[in-house]
Amino acid sequence: MASSVIKPGILVGLQELEPSSPFFKEGQSVRVTGKLESYNVESAMAVIVDGGASLLIDTQNLRDICFRTNSIYQFIGELLIPQDGQVTLKARVGRNVDGIDLNLYHQSIQLRRKFEAHIAKSKTT
Template sequence: MDNIGVQSGKPTFIEEISQCQDKTTLFGHSVNVVGRLTVHDVGTCLAKLSDSQSKSEICIDTSLIEPFEARFGSLFNMIGELEVGNQNDIVLKARVVRCVDGLDLSLYRKAIESQRKYLELRNAV
């Protein structure tokens, strides 16, 4: 029997989503992103997370997580699925949100990159 259920969200950097050449390949993927909250509109259930290192940002559909304590400039970890937005752009429909202020972003990036290398080596055997 197939294990069908909610995906855990693959750790993904915002720039990997925003700089993807063929964004249609990303639709439906479950991802886990971390970024600074720069925009939040409760009325439209839209927000934006940005990555200061790569200067990239991603639009977030917050309809499933409202209300949440949105503090502009705070770091947030969001898990959800990538969908097509109104302007044919890519939007993360968040289903999990948590504030991760205090997270060392450079260490987080190194940890994710190390995990990817390990998984790549393990799966190559």
């Protein structure tokens, strides 16, 4: 019997989701945060934006979330990167995080990465 392992969502800024990024992989599990620019109830597709970058979010697996444009949301899911289409996050978790300071949030991501790199380096020496 094959076991299915759900990978944790790596904290990623929307600006980092570009082809040259190490996070830009088919099936990569990521956690993204941004302001809801639009939401289509019929297709369950949302668009979030942050810092000039945007990402299409497939929300069809989410329940009990009331989407409001201009509110800030955080999603965890897997990236779908079609050859000729728009990159989409197939969300498995979503929540409203209104009140979060996005600039401070991005700073905390960078500090966490520095800390994790330091820990990894100290374990190898």
